[in-house]
Amino acid sequence: MYKRLITTILALAALTANAQTVIEGTVTDSLGHGVDAYVTVAPKGTGYILGFADTDAKGYYKLSFKSTADTLVVTAAGLSVGNVSRIVANKSQRLNIRANQRAIQLKEVSVRAQKIRQNGDTLNYLVGAYQQQGDRVIGDVLKRMPGIEVSQSGGIKYNGKSIKKFYVEEMDLLQGRYGLATNNINASDVATVQVLENHQPVKMLQGKELTDDVAINLKLKDSAKGTVAVNTMLGGGIQWAGGWHIGSRPLDDGQIVIGQNPLWTAEVVGMYFAKRRQNMTLYKGNNTGDDVSKELTQHYSSINSVSLYPFCPTGTVMPSGSGLPQKRTFDNHSHILTMNHLEKPNKDTELGLNIAYYNDRIRREGNSVGDQFISDDSRLLTSETMTSETKVNNLNVQARYNWNAQNGFLANVLKFDTNWNSDRVDGLLSSERTGTAPVNYGNNRVRQHFDRPQLSVSNTFNTIRNIGKNTFDLHFSAGYFHRPNTLTVGIDSLLQGTQTAYTQDVNSHHIAGRFNTSYGIRVADVFRFNYGISASANLHGIVTDLDGFTPPAGNNQLSNDLWYNTYCLALGQSYKYETPDLDITLGLPLELYTQTLDDKIRKNKHGYTHLLFFPSLSMNWSITRDLWFNAGASYSKTVGDPGGIYSGYIMSNYRAFQRSYVEQLSETKNYGANVGLRYRSAIRALFANVGFNYRRTHDNQIYGYNYVGATSVVQAVNQPTTASSYSVSGEASKGFDFLHSTIRVFGGYGLSESERLISQSLYQYRAHNIRFGGALSFSPFEWLGVVYTSGFSQSFSYTEGHRDEAVRVKSNTKRLSMSVYPTKTLTLTLAAEDNYNNLTAENRHAWFGDATAKLKLKHIDLELQLNNLFDQRQYTRVNYSGLDIYTQTSQLRPRNIIGTIRFKLL
């Protein structure tokens, strides 16, 4: 009886276990409307789907399945609602699911090697594939992309070539100041970085005029388009030394520490990117050593404007750089303010306005020891301890109009630049002459003040038209530049108790104009002949006056008042053979070059006319789709320059006085040749280039150096001289899927040969340089990212006959940075850096350590930086030039801690 009962119970239980469960209900949005989705059911904890059903128009679904599980997971899923799950008991029931409509953000994944996709001449780098957790702006990600190199100045190179255009959504908003984009556009807002090879920005020349220029275009994600974004950052901190000051410190406060408390940093960045309008407006400021002015560096000019270079060979002697990353030595109070706006009324027309203002107060501290060659039996030893302050005020305004259509091109750019900058330097100079006739010149207190305002304005117009298959190009540019500068120097000789004061005024004007027009003729589809006429004029007005200097006997002229003008009429001609795989260009321009000199002091007026010829030959050969060979050779001759026509002495700096007048104009012949090989494979994420360069110049004049005490007097001498240089360099980078790694290697060797005239003796000078290094970044685990960089360089230079005495200068920099991601929101980075110089007497290995913690919360980003962990205060660098040895000791910013908070205002 019991047995029967138990059997019946077990049978019933088994039946129940396998009984069909029916779950039905609706999937609706917050308004109760049916949602297009499907519903799945799975036993809790397994993920195995037992059954599924689609919703109908009203959102109704019905699931029928069999399962022995106690608990089930019912999930409604759809692209518009994502996945919404409910945990329910395994029994037939009605289950209504409310799912809020939201655009689901699927995580981007890819297994292909095509993190870089190639589409003809366009390489598309998927930002998501290279971005790591700690990366904030697109510049952080660019550095990880194989083939792309971001230099310390912010300049971008692709496979060894500097980029010629930088676009955001195919618009050149920033006009070469692309540091603003790379340092401020969030990496998460960029979908793809496109490298545009063989980029021809003028639409009507596309396919007609081939170029080998490279451009970068940032393709933004939809979410970043058409919305105003305003990001803000505020921060503060302290450093371990330097005292507390508000405002500027006097130069002679006796403190040599870089930086001052409190440390502060701030920025507000506004951006708007839409189809017809773009704007980027920002303010950044800090006194933490971050050189924000780099973001304003114009890496290229959108139009070929006339070059303006007013003559001014005068300057101060300043503490020179340490060679370390600028952040370690930069004592600043920087502010930049910029507004960049672009309007695109129709698909072919752009109107742009770019305004940039930079204000800074930069203090430098340093000591330099010089051991200079004077003659075979004597040397000049100098030691200078200096403190300087540079005040910077730069304003740049550029307005442009651009019409770039399939049937024509027209551009006009108006530029206005003004600077009102000044330098003040306080220093102590001690000098002595060693050798057969030693002299101690004692100690001198030196005060230098250099006022160097300048102003320039220029306008450039360019239009291109098609005439049948041929092209007509008209270009006109004119500009004016003015520099009214004064250098004042006071020297107190502490040994002799005397005082000397020098004042150098330089009032320089440059008026320049250039007109050129060219006509391109296409013959038989593979030949293109270009003929053009260009005319240019450069008028240099130079007025100088030097006070306080006693020149060597024979010439006592201390002022200049002259106009030095050059006029050039050129017939340009180039012959090009071009097929999709090969182009060869022969350039044969002829130039009628006239110079006039009107020296009002010497009452000397004369002119020279020369016929110049600048032949050049270049070849680009696309061996395969991924491999290119290029070669080129050129010859040019330049005659005269404003630096070589003044007869009155000019103070270059308080230790160098120069006059450059010789009866014969300077003539320089330049010969050059280069060959190169470039390889890139998007599929293999492999980029490589190697190149060889040769340069030779032949001059009819050489600058001769003579020493009067610690002061050099430099004069141009009519004596032919030749200089040559040879260099070979190469680099390669490759991205691997393995450990998300990227590796870069580079190397180069250079040899230069020249002559130097010192104390009437001519010395043959030779310098060898070798450099190599590499970088490796990889992620061994999901929670760890490692970047290791190393660079080694060695220079070896000597004068003929003294090779055995020459010393080799070796330096090596290594940096290891490790980022740990304990959670999705926290990034901890620890970096160690070694700077080695074999000639430094002490502390040959200067070790630095930095640490950063970044925490990303829902609405704010917090960052804490601890810089210079080992509190290094000084860094010494030694340079050896074969004749002279310079030892430069720079003060470093002490250990400091800076906290920042970053949030979105809009």
Add this chain to the structure above:
Amino acid sequence: MNKRIITIILALSAVCSGAVAQPKVSGRVPTREKRGYDQQIVIDTASVRVLYALNAKDIKDENTYIDLGKLEVGRRVKKYSSEFIDLSDEEAVKWKKRTGHTGYVPKSFWIGGRPELHENWSELVFSDYFIRGNQLKEYACFPLWAERENSSYTEPWPLMQWTLADEQQTILGHRCQKATCRFRGRDFVAWFAADVPIKGGPWKFGGLPGCILKVYDVQKIYVWEAVAIERGTYQIMQYPDKLYPKSTRKSVWQRQKKYAEDYLNAIGWTSLEGKPTPPKIHFEPLEKE
């Protein structure tokens, strides 16, 4: 004797099992203009797309694929088509516009895929599949000299009745569940990711609760595997209907088979020197019926 029989049986079964069989590609690629590339219209915008390698020898190297297919998921329309063709067309058309060149473009304009297949036509690669609600429409493009055959047809969707299995594997970082079905003469295995809420896959596959990330017939003649899930803005383009007159699936299927097996005869080629046309090629159609 027994040994010999066994050997023959084994050899026959190897041939029949399709261990050496491959999807057929033959003929020449149709010209872009006749395909209607320049006349495409935008019918929807996708924010997600899934890319699939067809018969990859090395999944990480696009140059070993027969095709890189893409499933673009719009609000109203899903489209499956060839990314290689789109990229190549885009580049070639740009080049033609720039240079004024008419006629064929160089082979080098073919982007991606096995180099030996660059000038070959395949009915799978040269067809686009659109899914609107419960309807699937194929725009079938035929090879060079047969563009007059270009046709379109519709059929209900989804087409497959899947059986879910309790096996899982990870593809592209997503946990995928196995499902099987028999469809038009072949047995298929699919791996779908329930956490990717897209009800679709490559070619005509669909009807599973999640995106199909890998699918193949049991003989592995046709293997699709997802290689990327990408977000962005992708315009879903459609060929002009006038170039693809309405037809039926049966008719399109028969003609595709004809051109794949016997291209030269199908286009009516005759040798001026009186050479015979080459024999028919063994073709393994994806749909056997």
